[in-house]
Amino acid sequence: MASLSSNLLLIAFILYLVAIPFFGGAIRQKKGLDEEKKSFDKWAKIGIVITIIGFIAQLGFFITRWIVAGHAPLSNLFEYTTFFGMCLVASFILIYFIYKTSILGMFVLPIALLIIAYASMFPREISPLIPALQSHWLQIHVSTVALGEAILAVSFGAALIYLVKAIDHTKRSKSTFWLEVIMYSIVSVVAFIAVTSTFAITDYKASYSYIDKNGYEAEMDYTIPAVIGPNEWKVIEDGTFEPWVQVPGIINAKKLNTVVWSLVVGLGLYFLIRLILRKRIGAALQPLTKNIKLDLVDEISYRSVLIGFPVFTLGGLVFAMIWAQIAWTRFWGWDPKEVWALITWLFYAAFLHLRLAKGWHGEKSAWLAVIGFAIIMFNLIAVNLVIAGLHSYAG
Amino acid sequence: MKEVKCECGHVNPHGTVLCESCGLTLIEEKAQGKLHDMRYEGSARRSQTYNKTIVDKIWNFFSSVKVGVWLIVITLVASALGTIFPQEMYIPTIMTAAEYYEDQYGWLGKLYYDLGFHNLYSSWWYLVLIASIGVSLVICSIDRAIPLYRALNKQRVTRHESFLKRQRLFTTSASENIDASFEKAKENLAMKRYKIREEDGNILAEKGRFSRWGPYVNHCGLIIFLLGGILRFVPGMYIDDMLWIREGETKVIPETNGEYYLENKEFTLEVYDKDKDNEAFSEAIENAGMVPKNFQSDVILYKKADDSLPGEEAKLEQIKEFNIRVNEPLKFDGYALYQTEYRLGELSTMSFTMMNKKSKEEFGELTIELNDPQTKYDLGDGYSVEVMSYFPDFEFNESGEPTTKSRIPNNPAFVFKMFSPEKPEGEISFVAIQQNLEPFGDNEYQLRFSGIETNDVTGLTVRKDLTLWLFALGGFIFMIGVAQGSYWNHRRIWLRRKDDEIWVAAHTNKNWHGLKREISTILEGTGIEEPLDQLQENENQDSEKKNSNHE
Numbered sequence: 001m002a003s004l005s006s007n008l009l010l011i012a013f014i015l016y017l018v019a020i021p022f023f024g025g026a027i028r029q030k031k032g033l034d035e036e037k038k039s040f041d042k043w044a045k046i047g048i049v050i051t052i053i054g055f056i057a058q059l060g061f062f063i064t065r066w067i068v069a070g071h072a073p074l075s076n077l078f079e080y081t082t083f084f085g086m087c088l089v090a091s092f093i094l095i096y097f098i099y100k101t102s103i104l105g106m107f108v109l110p111i112a113l114l115i116i117a118y119a120s121m122f123p124r125e126i127s128p129l130i131p132a133l134q135s136h137w138l139q140i141h142v143s144t145v146a147l148g149e150a151i152l153a154v155s156f157g158a159a160l161i162y163l164v165k166a167i168d169h170t171k172r173s174k175s176t177f178w179l180e181v182i183m184y185s186i187v188s189v190v191a192f193i194a195v196t197s198t199f200a201i202t203d204y205k206a207s208y209s210y211i212d213k214n215g216y217e218a219e220m221d222y223t224i225p226a227v228i229g230p231n232e233w234k235v236i237e238d239g240t241f242e243p244w245v246q247v248p249g250i251i252n253a254k255k256l257n258t259v260v261w262s263l264v265v266g267l268g269l270y271f272l273i274r275l276i277l278r279k280r281i282g283a284a285l286q287p288l289t290k291n292i293k294l295d296l297v298d299e300i301s302y303r304s305v306l307i308g309f310p311v312f313t314l315g316g317l318v319f320a321m322i323w324a325q326i327a328w329t330r331f332w333g334w335d336p337k338e339v340w341a342l343i344t345w346l347f348y349a350a351f352l353h354l355r356l357a358k359g360w361h362g363e364k365s366a367w368l369a370v371i372g373f374a375i376i377m378f379n380l381i382a383v384n385l386v387i388a389g390l391h392s393y394a395g
Numbered sequence: 396m397k398e399v400k401c402e403c404g405h406v407n408p409h410g411t412v413l414c415e416s417c418g419l420t421l422i423e424e425k426a427q428g429k430l431h432d433m434r435y436e437g438s439a440r441r442s443q444t445y446n447k448t449i450v451d452k453i454w455n456f457f458s459s460v461k462v463g464v465w466l467i468v469i470t471l472v473a474s475a476l477g478t479i480f481p482q483e484m485y486i487p488t489i490m491t492a493a494e495y496y497e498d499q500y501g502w503l504g505k506l507y508y509d510l511g512f513h514n515l516y517s518s519w520w521y522l523v524l525i526a527s528i529g530v531s532l533v534i535c536s537i538d539r540a541i542p543l544y545r546a547l548n549k550q551r552v553t554r555h556e557s558f559l560k561r562q563r564l565f566t567t568s569a570s571e572n573i574d575a576s577f578e579k580a581k582e583n584l585a586m587k588r589y590k591i592r593e594e595d596g597n598i599l600a601e602k603g604r605f606s607r608w609g610p611y612v613n614h615c616g617l618i619i620f621l622l623g624g625i626l627r628f629v630p631g632m633y634i635d636d637m638l639w640i641r642e643g644e645t646k647v648i649p650e651t652n653g654e655y656y657l658e659n660k661e662f663t664l665e666v667y668d669k670d671k672d673n674e675a676f677s678e679a680i681e682n683a684g685m686v687p688k689n690f691q692s693d694v695i696l697y698k699k700a701d702d703s704l705p706g707e708e709a710k711l712e713q714i715k716e717f718n719i720r721v722n723e724p725l726k727f728d729g730y731a732l733y734q735t736e737y738r739l740g741e742l743s744t745m746s747f748t749m750m751n752k753k754s755k756e757e758f759g760e761l762t763i764e765l766n767d768p769q770t771k772y773d774l775g776d777g778y779s780v781e782v783m784s785y786f787p788d789f790e791f792n793e794s795g796e797p798t799t800k801s802r803i804p805n806n807p808a809f810v811f812k813m814f815s816p817e818k819p820e821g822e823i824s825f826v827a828i829q830q831n832l833e834p835f836g837d838n839e840y841q842l843r844f845s846g847i848e849t850n851d852v853t854g855l856t857v858r859k860d861l862t863l864w865l866f867a868l869g870g871f872i873f874m875i876g877v878a879q880g881s882y883w884n885h886r887r888i889w890l891r892r893k894d895d896e897i898w899v900a901a902h903t904n905k906n907w908h909g910l911k912r913e914i915s916t917i918l919e920g921t922g923i924e925e926p927l928d929q930l931q932e933n934e935n936q937d938s939e940k941k942n943s944n945h946e
Contacts, residue, residue, distance in 0.1 A: 002675055068675045099908075127679035128667045131690050131721035213499065250500060295931060299908050306881045306905070313877060318870050327722050329733040329856045330635075331866065334516045335485075336478040346471040350464050356610075356905075357434070357460035383478070 002068050002126065008061035009082065009116070015054030016089065016113050022047030023105030024288070044102040051109065052093060058086045069126045072139035076127060077384055080142060081119030084380070087150030088112040091304070095154055099300055103292050108157035114189050121196045137323035144315025145341075149376050151308030152348065156373035158301035159366035161289055165297070166363055169283035175363070176280060182370060183281040187273065188266030195261050199224045206240045208233040213249035220254055228257040255385060298362055301369050302355060309348050316341040340379040347375055405549065408542075410444030413437025415549040418558025430929060431561040433902055436550075438542035458538040463531045470524045477515035480507050529621045532614045540611040547604060552594035554889055554900075562889075562900035564911070568924035570897050576921045577897075580890060583917040589888070598890040607904060609880020616873030623865035634859035638732070641741070641766065641852045645697070645711075649857055651730065656697040656711055662737055662851040665689040690734050692719045692853040696727060719855065729859050736854025742804045743850035747826070747842040749774060749813060758815070760845060765804035777816040780842065784810040789827055797825075813840045886910055888917070899926045 025043040062083065065073040073079040092108040095101070129138075160182065167175045204223055210230035212218045220230050229243025230253035247253050270281075277284045320341065321331035332338060351368045354360040360368070399407045405416035412425045413436065420426045420437075431437065442458035445451045456462055480500055483492050492513055496504035511518050559565060570576050577598060584591055589600035627633045636649045638657065645658040665688040669677040672688075680686055697711035717725045725732040746762045759774030765787065773779045788800040789808035797808065808827035815822075818839060825832040826842055884906050891898040899918075903910040907928070915925050 068673075070673055123679075123682070125678040125682065126675040127683070128672065128676040128686050128688065130687055135722040248501075296908065299906065303906060310874065310877045310881050314874060318874060321866075321870070325863070326724065329724075329731075329735060329858050331863075333484075334477065334482055336481075339474050339478050343471050343474050346467050346474070350467045350471070353460050353464050353467070358464070 001064055005061050005064040005068060006124070008057045008064065012054045012058035012061060012086075013113065013116055015050050015057060016109050016116075019047045019050040019054065020106060020109050020113075022050065023102045023109070044100075044105075047102060047105055048093070048096055051089065051105065055086065055089050055093060058082075058089070062086065065126065071129050071134075072143070073126075074139060074142040074146075075129055075133055076123070078119050078122040078124050080146065081122070081380065082116055083143065084146045084150055085112045085116040085119065087147045088115065088153050091147075091151045091154045092157075095300060095304070099296065101292065101296065101300065103161060103289060104154075104157060104300070106288060107160050108154060111153065111157060111186075114186065114193070117193045118189060121193060132327050135323065135327060137319065137326065141315060141319040141323050144311060144319055146315075148308050148310075148312030148315050149380075151304050151311060152376060153373055155301040155304035155308065155369045158297045158304060159369035159373075161292060162294060162297045162301060162366040163363065163370070164282055164285045165289035165292065166294055166366075167282065169280060169286055176282060178367075179282040180280055184266060184270050187270045188262050191266035191269050192258070192262035194269075195224060195265055196258075207236045208240070208243075209236055210234070210253075211249060215249075222254060222257065224258065224261055226253070226257055228253050228260055230254070294362070298365065301366060305348060305351060305369065305372070309352065312348070313345060317345060336383050337379070340375070340383050344372070344375050344379060347372055403551075403555070405551075408439040408545075410439035410441075411437065412439070413546075413558065414555070415546045416551045417553065417555045418550075419555040420557055426561075429561065430563055431558065433562070435539055435543050436546035438546040440538050440542050442538045454534060454538070457527075457531045457534040460535065463528070463535055466524065466528050466531055470521075470528065473515065473521060473524065476512055480504060480513070482515065483513040486513075525621070525624075529618060532618055536611045536614045540608070543607065547607065550599075552592045552599040552889075553597045553891065554599075556891075556893070556898070559889055559891060559898050559900040562902055563907070563930050564901040564914070564926040564928060565899065566924050566926040567893070567896045567898050568922075569895055570922055572922075573892055573895075573897060576923050577890060579921040580917060580923060583919070583921070584888070587913060587917060589886075596892050598888075600888045600890075601886070603883045603885045606879055606883035607885045609876050609878070609883075611876070612879060613873045613876025616869045616871070616876055618869070619872060620866055620869030623862045623869060626862045626865060632861045634730075634857065636857040637736075638855045638857050639738075639852055640692075640855065641743070642850050644766075647709075648730070648732070650859065653709070654699050655714075655727070655730070656699065656709070657732070657855075658695040658697065659853055660693040660695065662853040663689065663691045663693070664737065664739065664851075665691075690721055690737060692734055692855065693717075694719055694725065694732075696725065719853075724858075729861065731858045733856040733858060734853070735856045738852040738854070740849040741852050742807065742847055744848040745807060745844070746846040747780075748845045749778060749780065749815075750841055750843050752839060752841050758840075761842075763809075765807055777814070777819075779814045781812040781814070781821070782809055783812050783823070786827075811842055813838070813842065815840055884909065886913070888914065890923075897923050899923060901926055 022043050025047075062073060065079075074083055088108065089112050092104060092112070095104060163175070163179055163182075167173075167179055169176060200223065204225065206222045206226060207219055208222070208226065208230060209217060209219050211232045213231075219236070220233075225241045226233075226243045227245065229246045231246060231249040233243055233246055233253075235242065247256060273281060320338070324333065324338075325331040351365075351372060354368065355365055397409055399409060399411055399421055401407060401414040401417060401419055401421060403414060403417040403419065405414055407415050407421065410422075412422045413419070413431065414421055415436075415438065418437075425443075426432070426437065440458075442455045446455055480496065486492065486495050489495070490498065493508055496508040496513060498504075500507065507513060515521055573596075577596070581591055581598065584598075584600045587602075589602045592599045592601070634650045638646065638648060640646045640657060640659040642659055642661055645656055647653050648655040648657050667676060667680050667686045667688045669680040672680075676686075693716075695716050696714040698714050700710035700712050702710065714727065719725045719732055719734045721734050724734075742765055744762050744764055746760055748760050749758045750756065751758070758776065758778045761772040761774065761780055763769075763772075763782070768782055768785050771779060771781050784797075786797055786799040786808040787802055787804040787806075789797060789806045790800055792798040797810075806828060808825070808830075811824050811826060812821040813824060822838040822840060823833070823835055824838055824842060825834060826844070828844075831841065884903050886901070886903045888901045889899070891900075899914075901910060901914055911925075911928070918925055
């Protein structure tokens with residue numbers, strides 16, 4: 001059953017991938033003629049049906065894994081992140097039926113795909129629950145947070161569409177620059193996945209002895225070539241790749257090495273894409289957005305925040321506090337993860353106030369949605385892997 | 396304070412922009428745009444009306460959303476700073492905080508410590524920020540909620556033409572049979588669950604007005620939540636203590652005024668076993684090495700009997716038996732005991748045999764309870780041992796004298812006096828782990844170490860928090876308010892007769908697409924034209940202008 005479970009995830013992944021071009025096909029039709037309108041509907045319909053089947057497959061993955069493990073598969077970074085991806089797809093399906101916007105599929109599904117692929121880079125084995133996690137609040141708290149964050153992520157997707165369409169791509173500006181920064185970040189995630197899986201397939205391993213931050217000798221195993229070596233590294237076996245740079249003991253050289261690899265390969269990939277497209281990625285995507293109305297995507301983005309904010313508050317703060325009171329004796333303890341949930345909450349509160357009271361619509365609001373998503377991703381990735389506190393078992 | 400009488404006869408408070416009743420513009424310079432700013436219905440807000448005294452100025456400062464947003468953003472950035480390095484409560488206590496931060500994080504760590512960021516969330520300036528947000532919440536809400544309530548309560552059905560014209564959704568259409576159109580529209584409005592009011596043949600259809608109160612309800616919740624934080628500073632409202640208790644031991648629970656006692660029957664630490672537990676875990680267990688499965692203290696809770704006299708040993712009545720586990724605290728009388736720590740294998744007893752050094756003949760055994768040693772152990776036949784000094788956690792201090800670091804028997808040492816028929820005055824011996832000193836020359840007898848027993852100790856957090864209900868209430872009200880404001884929309888549709896024409900205007904506080912779609916179903920078959928989105932038209936005109944400029 002465990003292998004059935006992982007196969008279902010793979011099937012879901014492939015189906016999401018297949019669905020994307022159908023949404024693309026739906027966009028490419030010119031509007032105006034009835035017959036073409038019908039074919040528009042047909043493409044989008046096939047796309048959404050494939051997406052729904054993919055979603056059901058992923059739900060199957062989730063349920064079978066739950067049965068095998070005996071607890072909700074929400075207990076480590078792989079499980080949480082795949083569930084987050086599933087919620088993102090669910091939110092997209094919901095929004096699709098409200099607004100009938102196939103272009104959202106072109107933007108949200110790739111993000112969901114990247115999130116699921118990213119999740120798969122972490123240890124995937126089914127792990128037992130430590131005592132702190134043995135509670136019904138595990139599924140209640142974690143699933144609500146994931147759902148809330150996924151709905152907020154839809155607002156990022158819609159904001160991205162808004163920006164791609166609204167920004168004047170004919171001349172270089174701050175807006176085009178930052179839009180390219182978003183594109184480069186996305187490409188870097190692709191690079192991270194590519195680099196990690198390539199070296200995983202070739203089963204690359206290299207070990208170094210080094211002096212840790214407390215001055216003791218320790219050993220570090222790399223799974224991708226160590227361009228950045230640990231403090232006073234020494235190769236253990238002859239012929240091991242020799243690092244180019246070394247960093248002081250307080251910095252985790254292995255993680256920094258992975259980040260540097262992703263950013264550098266990402267940069268290469270980005271310029272390769274630019275070379276092929278011969279224009280900015282944002283400008284190349286713009287034709288996809290020509291049939292969508294700006295105020296509609298603006299509204300989708302805003303409504304996603306409105307729907308997602310209470311769900312996030314409920315899961316990320318209210319349920320979180322109830323469980324923290326039961327498991328950790330206090331409902332609030334300024335653990336980094338808690339603080340970043342508060343930061344996320346404060347940010348979206350500011351977003352809503354700016355929009356409601358200061359009239360920040362359109363492009364300003366879209367940039368805010370982008371920043372909000374960046375904070376969510378920071379909390380998911382950096383806080384787990386870099387800062388690490390009580391929630392560190394989530395890695 | 397003059398009040399303003401509108402031409403419709405309604406008396407408005409000073410500072411009203413749009414008449415509360417009919418919507419006529421009362422202050423031209425504040426209603427300049429092509430469309431009305433409907434955010435607070437053009438009502439008279441204190442902050443927009445008075446700006447003379449110091450109270451006005453403070454009021455106006457805190458009632459500004461701009462100030463509120465800045466406070467939120469500053470708090471957000473400050474909170475993020477506190478996560479760069481761990482807060483003081485999370486660092487190990489191996490050295491002082493000042494040393495720790497510099498040792499671990501270099502000059503950045505020192506700077507972090509010097510700036511006080513190691514205790515950021517309890518710093519005075521962070522608390523000032525939170526308090527300012529609280530003040531802003533109160534003032535913003537009062538400044539807006541009361542005038543808004545008045546305006547929505549006083550609104551009449553027939554609105555002034557200038558008011559309707561300057562709504563975002565508006566159009567006029569000619570109609571042959573206005574009555575029939577209105578009848579059909581009313582039917583459709585009722586189907587969409589609108590509340591319909593009529594006056595002089597005009598219609599005001601409204602729904603979801605309560606969603607306008609959402610923000611104020613959620614702000615109330617937040618204020619209650621923050622009050623909970625203040626209440627915590629009141630002595631006795633919040634207790635955070637620790638109870639270390641050995642297996643087999645009964646101890647008074649701290650902070651209960653000596654009323655409650657706890658006996659620790661057994662402490663258990665279980666780890667996952669890859670052969671016995673779920674097969675699916677075997678890979679993870681192998682990778683992780685050891686994964687804890689359960690931390691559990693089996694305890695009995697006692698209450699001191701009412702007739703216990705002070706000074707006497709307390710008479711205890713058993714209240715309940717309970718297994719305290721992580722996620723399953725023992726609750727009683729407002730207190731909760733949580734499984735938070737443990738020490739395994741703490742020494743509990745040490746046994747020695749008294750022996751003649753030369754003949755190796757043994758003269759009985761003594762077992763010392765390390766947490767409660769007796770002063771004298773009688774071994775019979777004239778042999779006995781006196782404990783002269785006991786050092787549970789032995790070390791030599793700076794002047795070279797034996798001393799104890801703590802009361803926990805981590806490294807017990809004793810000074811014994813051994814009595815025997817041959818040496819009735821006694822022989823002194825110093826015994827510690829791996830050490831046996833005879834300070835006054837050669838002894839005839841010695842105490843030979845013969846065994847130890849160990850014991851597990853459980854660490855329970857004792858918690859009482861009488862502020863929890865306030866936090867819970869605040870959180871609950873916040874959730875209601877935020878749902879109320881987010882998931883419902885306040886929609887109004889005005890239908891007005893104007894000679895042979897029907898004027899339609901509509902307003903919603905959000906989700907304009909939804910309103911437009913709803914209006915199109917409502918007006919279907921009524922012969923009334925759908926209102927146009929004047930905001931969009933403006934934008935289109937603007938962009939056309941821009942385009943023509945480019946050309």
